[in-house]
Structure formats: C-alpha cells, structure tokens
Amino acid sequence: MTRPHPRQGLPLSDLDVLDRFGDDLRTAGYDSTGVPELLGASAHRALARGELAPALRATGHRSELAVLVRLFLLGTTEEEELVGRALPMTGIAAAIAQGLLERDGRDVRAALDVRPHADDTAEFLLVSDLDSDTRPGPVRADHVLGAGAASITLARAVIREPTGRALDLGTGCGIQALHLSSHARSVVATDTNPRALALAAATARLNDQRWDLRQGPLYDPVAGESFDLIVSNPPFIVGDGERRFAYRDSGVAGDGLCRALVSGVRDHLHPGGTAQLLANWIVSQDSDWRARVGDWVADTGCDAWVVQREIADPAEYVGLWLKDSGEADQGGNDPAVVELTRRWLDYFDREKISGIGMGVITLRRADSDHPQVTLDEITGPDVDVTGPEAAAFLARRAWVVGTGDAELLSTRLSLSAEAVLEMRALAGHRGWTTVLRVLRRTGGPGATLQLDEWGQALLGGCTGDVPLRLQIDLLATAHGLDADALTAAVLPSVRVAVTRGLLHPVPD
Ligand SMILES: C[S@@+](CC[C@H](N)C(=O)[O-])C[C@H]1O[C@@H](n2cnc3c(N)ncnc32)[C@H](O)[C@@H]1O
Numbered sequence: 001m002t003r004p005h006p007r008q009g010l011p012l013s014d015l016d017v018l019d020r021f022g023d024d025l026r027t028a029g030y031d032s033t034g035v036p037e038l039l040g041a042s043a044h045r046a047l048a049r050g051e052l053a054p055a056l057r058a059t060g061h062r063s064e065l066a067v068l069v070r071l072f073l074l075g076t077t078e079e080e081e082l083v084g085r086a087l088p089m090t091g092i093a094a095a096i097a098q099g100l101l102e103r104d105g106r107d108v109r110a111a112l113d114v115r116p117h118a119d120d121t122a123e124f125l126l127v128s129d130l131d132s133d134t135r136p137g138p139v140r141a142d143h144v145l146g147a148g149a150a151s152i153t154l155a156r157a158v159i160r161e162p163t164g165r166a167l168d169l170g171t172g173c174g175i176q177a178l179h180l181s182s183h184a185r186s187v188v189a190t191d192t193n194p195r196a197l198a199l200a201a202a203t204a205r206l207n208d209q210r211w212d213l214r215q216g217p218l219y220d221p222v223a224g225e226s227f228d229l230i231v232s233n234p235p236f237i238v239g240d241g242e243r244r245f246a247y248r249d250s251g252v253a254g255d256g257l258c259r260a261l262v263s264g265v266r267d268h269l270h271p272g273g274t275a276q277l278l279a280n281w282i283v284s285q286d287s288d289w290r291a292r293v294g295d296w297v298a299d300t301g302c303d304a305w306v307v308q309r310e311i312a313d314p315a316e317y318v319g320l321w322l323k324d325s326g327e328a329d330q331g332g333n334d335p336a337v338v339e340l341t342r343r344w345l346d347y348f349d350r351e352k353i354s355g356i357g358m359g360v361i362t363l364r365r366a367d368s369d370h371p372q373v374t375l376d377e378i379t380g381p382d383v384d385v386t387g388p389e390a391a392a393f394l395a396r397r398a399w400v401v402g403t404g405d406a407e408l409l410s411t412r413l414s415l416s417a418e419a420v421l422e423m424r425a426l427a428g429h430r431g432w433t434t435v436l437r438v439l440r441r442t443g444g445p446g447a448t449l450q451l452d453e454w455g456q457a458l459l460g461g462c463t464g465d466v467p468l469r470l471q472i473d474l475l476a477t478a479h480g481l482d483a484d485a486l487t488a489a490v491l492p493s494v495r496v497a498v499t500r501g502l503l504h505p506v507p508d
Contacts, residue, residue, distance in 0.1 A: 010198035011099030011112060012127065015205060020089040021100065022206045025114070025125060028064040028086060032118035035073070038065055047073065050133040071101075075134035077109040112199070113146050117175065119155070122182055127202040128173035129195075132326025139326050142195045145172045145247040153309075154233045154278050155179050157360045159387040167222060167268065169232040169261070172247060174200035174211070176231050181209045184229060188212045190221045193246040218257075219264045226268055230275040234261055237321055238280050238356050240347040245325050254351065255281045255292075262296040262361060269302070269365040276362050276390070283311060283355035290375040293361070297373055302363040305393055306375045307385050307445060310358045314348040315341075317356045360385045364394055372397055376446045383445045393446075397499050405491060409472075412506040413494070414464030418442045419502050421456065439502055447500040454479075454486065455493050464506040468494065 012018050028034075036044045043054035052074050059066040059074070067086040070076040083101070084092050092108060095101040102111040110130065117126045128146035132139055145151070154176060166184035168177040170191055177189040177200065189211045191197050197213050204211050214221035234250065234257055241253035250257035258279035265275045283289045289308060297304040312320065318341050322328040328337050347353075362385075366372070374397065378385070403411070424436040437456050441447035451459065454475065461471055472490065476483040497503040 010195055012198060012202040014094070014098055017090060017094045017098045017100075018202055018205050020091075021087065021095070022125070024087045024089050025068065025206075027089075028068055030065060030068045030072075030116065031125075032116040032123040034065055035069055035116055038063075038069060052133070071110045072112070072114040073134075075110065075130055077104040077107045080106065080108050083108050115146065117147055117178070119179060119182075124178050125203070125206045126173055126175060126178070127199045127206065129199070132324070132329060135326075136329045137326050138329070139245065139247075141244065142193050142246050143325075144193065144196045144199045147173075147175050150233050150278055151175045153360070153384070154231060154276065157362070157385045157387060157390060158231055158276050159229075159274060159362075159391045161391065164228040164270075165226075166229040166231070167227040168211075169218070169230060170234045171200045171211075171213070172196050172233075174203035176233065177211050178203065178207060178209065180229070180231065181207075181211070186212070188214060188222060188225075188227070190214045190216060192217050196246070218260060219268055222268060226270045226273070228270050228273045230265060230268060230273070231277070232261060232275075233278045234258065236278060236280040236358075238282055238317070238353070239344060244327075248321060248325060255279070259296050262363070263299050265363055266300045266302055266365055269363075271365055271367055274362065274364045275302075276360065279359060279361050281357045281359075282351070282353050283357050285352045285354045289357045293357075294373060294375055297361070297363065298371075300363060301365075301367070301371055303366040303368070303372045303394065303398075304364075304374070305362045305390065305397075306359060306373070307361075308357045308359040308375075308377045309379060309385070311355045312358065313355055314345055314353060318344045360390075362390050362394070372401055378445045382443060383447075385445050389445055392501060393499070396501060399505065400495050400499050408491065408494065409469040409487070410467045412464050412467055412508075413462045413498070413503045414506050415459060415462045416441050416502050416504060418444070421451075421460075439497070441500065441502050444501050447502055449493060449497050449500060449502055451493065454481075455490055458490055458494075459497060459503065462503055464504075 039047065039055050039058045043058040046054040055074055059069050062082060064086040067078055067082050071078055080092060087095060092101065099111050101108045113128045113130045115126050117124045126147055129139065129144045131146060160183050163184045166180040166187050168180060168187060168189040171177050171189035172191065174189060177187050180187045189200055194215060197215055201213055235248050236258050237248045238255050239249060241251060243249045243251040258281060261277055269275060281289055281293050293306050297306060322337060322340060327340060418441045420440055420442065422438045422440060423434050425432040425434045437451045439449045439451055439459060458471060458475055472487050473483050476486045
C-alpha cells in the first residue's frame with residue numbers, strides 16, 4: 001500500500017518501497033562494518049580518496065553485498081537478474097519508479113548514491129546524488145551533495161553536547177541532521193532545493209529518525225524561532241552570483257551568503273546557544289581577512305572563534321570547483337571550461353580578490369557588552385577544529401577573561417601533558433644560541449606559544465603545586481630580577497597559554 005507523501009514525483013517518496021529497500025540493505029550487511037570488510041582496508045581507503053579501481057577489483061563477484069557496493073558506491077551497470085537478487089524486497093520495477101535505479105540498455109544502474117556512514121557512536125545510511133567521480137560530466141543543477149570533505153569537516157567541528165532544539169541550515173542529504181540527532185532533542189532541517197529535502201527525508205527514514213524538514217532560503221523557514229545549536233555547511237562558493245548548481249552557488253555575489261548567515265544567527269539563537277558554520281570569505285588585495293570576517297561577527301554581538309583553515313588562490317579555487325561539479329570532466333582545454341574560468345577569474349580581478357579564505361566560524365550568544373572574538377589562521381593536516389577542542393576553547397577563554405590578575409596569580413597552574421617545547425638554535429663560536437622557543441600542544445588547533453627564556457623557565461615549572469605568584473617570585477629571586485616587572489612581562493603569555501590549553505588551572 002502506498003501512503004500519501006507530500007514529495008510525490010521526487011525520488012524515494014514511497015515510504016513502503018523505502019522501508020523495503022532499507023531491509024534489503026540490512027539483510028545484505030550493507031553497513032559501515034560489512035562494506036569495509038568486503039573491500040579490505042586498502043581499497044576502502046582508495047574509495048574514500050575517490051579512486052574506484054581497487055574497490056572494483058575487490059568486488060568482482062556476485063554476492064548480494066558486492067552487487068550493492070558496485071551499484072551504489074562505484075556506479076557500475078549490472079545485470080538485472082543480479083540486482084533483483086540483491087534487492088528482493090524492493091523489486092527492480094519499484095526501485096526504478098522511485099528514482100533509486102535506472103535502466104542502462106537491458107541492464108540497470110543506480111540513480112542515487114546510498115552509502116554507510118559512521119561516527120564514533122553510531123552508524124547511518126546516507127542517500128544523496130551520485131558525484132562526478134562516479135557519474136562523469138556536470139552534475140544536475142539540483143544535485144544533492146553526499147558526504148564531502150566539507151561535510152565531514154563541519155561534522156567533526158560541531159560540539160556534541162546534549163542540547164535542545166537544533167537547526168541544520170542547508171541540509172542537503174541530511175548528514176549534519178543525522179549527527180545532530182544523536183545529541184539534540186529535536187532537529188529542524190532546511191533547504192531551498194526540493195530534491196535535497198526529498199533525499200534528506202529518505203535519509204531520515206532509513207535511519208529511523210524524525211526531522212522537521214522545511215523549504216526556504218537562509219532563516220526564512222525558521223522566522224521567529226530560536227535554537228540551542230545551529231549548524232550550516234552552506235553553498236559558500238565565492239563567485240559573481242550566477243547560480244549553476246544549488247549545492248554550490250547561493251545566487252548571492254561574493255561572500256554575501258556567508259555574511260548573511262552570520263549576521264542572522266543571533267536572532268535565532270537562545271541565550272547561550274551556539275552556531276557552527278563553514279564559510280568562505282574574500283581575501284582582498286588591500287585588506288586583512290580578519291577585518292572582513294571580524295566585522296561580520298562584530299555585528300552579531302556573539303562570542304566567536306573564527307578559524308581560517310586554508311586560503312586558495314583564484315585559479316586554484318576555480319579549478320577545484322569546476323572539477324567538483326564535473327564541469328571540467330571534458331578536460332581543462334574544453335572551450336566551455338575555458339569560458340567559465342575566464343568569467344570567474346575576470347570577476348575576481350574586477351573585485352580585487354586575491355584569494356579565498358575557507359574556515360569554521362563558531363559563535364555563542366553571550367549577551368555581554370564585550371563579546372570575545374578570536375580570529376585564528378590555523379593550517380596543517382593534524383590540527384583540525386574538533387567539537388571537543390571548540391568547546392574547550394570557548395570555556396578556557398571565558399575563564400581567562402573572567403579571571404583578574406590577582407586571582408590568576410593565586411591560581412596553581414599545570415602544564416598540559418601533551419605540551420612539547422620545540423627549540424631552534426644557531427651555531428656560533430661560543431656554541432649554540434637558542435633563537436626560537438615554541439610551546440605546542442599536539443593536535444590542539446592554535447595551541448602554540450612563542451616563549452622567551454623566562455617564559456620557558458616559568459611554564460616548565462608549572463607542576464600545579466604552588467600558586468603562580470610564588471613561582472614568579474622564586475624565578476625572580478633566582479635570577480636577580482624585579483618580581484613585579486617579571487609578573488607584568490609574563491602574565492600576557494600565561495593568559496594565552498591557558499586559553500590555548502597549554503596550561504590548566506588546578507582546582508583547589
Ligand atoms: C554544500 S551543501 C551542504 C549539504 C550538507 N548540509 C552537508 O553538510 O554536506 C549546501 C546546501 O544548502 C542548500 N542551499 C542553497 N542555497 C540555500 C539557501 N539560500 N538557504 C538554505 N540552503 C541553501 C543547497 O541546496 C545544499 O543542499
């Protein structure tokens with residue numbers, strides 16, 4: 001029996017077919033344990049890099065699981081009889097009618113990407129469109145993105161603490177909403193693209209989750225409503241405002257969409273609520289990115305931690321996104337690609353855009369007269385912004401800001417167990433002269449601090465046994481220094497060290 005569904009005509013609107021499809025996948029062991037086991041670690045890693053050949057080699061047999069992997073992850077065309085055996089409850093005719101499979105001559109192939117996806121606590125099934133690695137050529141204009149690198153970056157950056165109402169703005173296939181469901185009491189997920197909402201609804205159903213799905217741009221679908229947590233991986237691409245692909249182009253020129261996303265956030269956060277957004281911003285020839293993004297954030301009155309993870313030069317940026325959409329699949333000298341590139345780079349030139357910054361913005365509605373805003377440039381592969389790091393950073397900075405000098409001096413501080421001191425020395429006729437001392441916390445984004453010799457001595461002595469004041473006095477006496485002058489010199493570094501998790505206050 002077919003139940004009524006408001007998204008008639010869009011893929012997977014028949015809930016009975018969808019439920020039977022979920023049963024088929026589970027029966028075949030199509031999950032985040034079964035698929036990697038079938039592929040083997042090396043082919044599985046290759047697949048994550050978008051290299052399909054090792055996985056094709058590993059699935060060259062006729063088991064139901066191998067057929068499902070080839071269909072939905074590798075984009076192959078398969079014999080109808082084999083697919084019928086792999087999807088016995090769904091049935092080929094229903095799968096085709098529901099936009100899950102399509103005919104390719106006498107055989108069939110997937111019309112959607114369906115993949116297992118897991119985090120540390122749960123595993124899911126995710127429904128999206130096939131990307132340009134699997135189905136070459138430009139993707140459709142209403143393409144629904146799967147679990148891309150940006151999606152994973154945001155999912156890792158979100159603070160996963162139990163929370164009340166959560167909003168996923170620009171949900172796409174629903175990947176952020178899926179993760180939110182593990183720690184939010186309720187989830188509202190929005191998108192402008194009806195196809196995205198249909199696939200997000202399918203993702204929710206396959207994972208037995210309930211989201212309030214709404215259509216509309218930016219905050220329109222949640223006018224007058226507030227949330228404890230807002231997350232968004234928006235269509236952040238910086239361009240001239242032409243809208244070629246819904247997942248990528250907002251239709252707003254420059255970085256206007258990201259600016260609007262940030263400036264609207266406060267009106268939709270409960271007091272104390274948090275927003276975590278991916279964004280791109282213009283780096284122009286004559287101003288610092290910090291001034292630009294700092295202005296966006298200042299307008300919100302929220303506490304903020306903005307991390308620029310990468311900066312792309314214009315040609316690199318355009319090349320990346322033309323490849324992502326499959327527009328460049330005919331080769332870089334395809335006249336259409338050359339023309340698109342020319343128009344895009346001309347726009348960057350006209351606007352004096354010398355680069356595009358990409359990063360993560362964390363905002364917390366603080367309702368204070370002096371919001372705390374930190375703008376960091378943190379690059380490198382092993383210093384991701386993670387949820388625990390973002391939460392700890394906000395808490396440590398709040399402690400530092402709320403702690404006066406006298407209280408700080410009476411606090412016992414201990415050096416992080418993960419801190420390492422890196423030193424650089426130059427050889428001279430009297431032996432080595434240390435020219436650089438950097439304290440670094442392994443894996444901590446932004447957790448570095450340059451020290452002088454007094455800072456090195458002081459922080460090295462932070463064992464949590466005596467108050468900071470006594471430590472400074474002992475150091476001053478040992479080296480014949482003025483204790484007040486030494487205090488004034490080292491306190492700013494101590495504050496940074498606590499904010500960055502290099503030093504921890506020891507509770508009394
Ligand atoms: C980059 S995709 C992100 C999808 C998914 N949330 C993720 O993390 O992978 C951006 C999504 O925002 C949607 N979108 C485009 N313009 C929008 C707008 N003005 N307001 C809300 N969503 C929009 C697109 O349709 C697309 O699904």
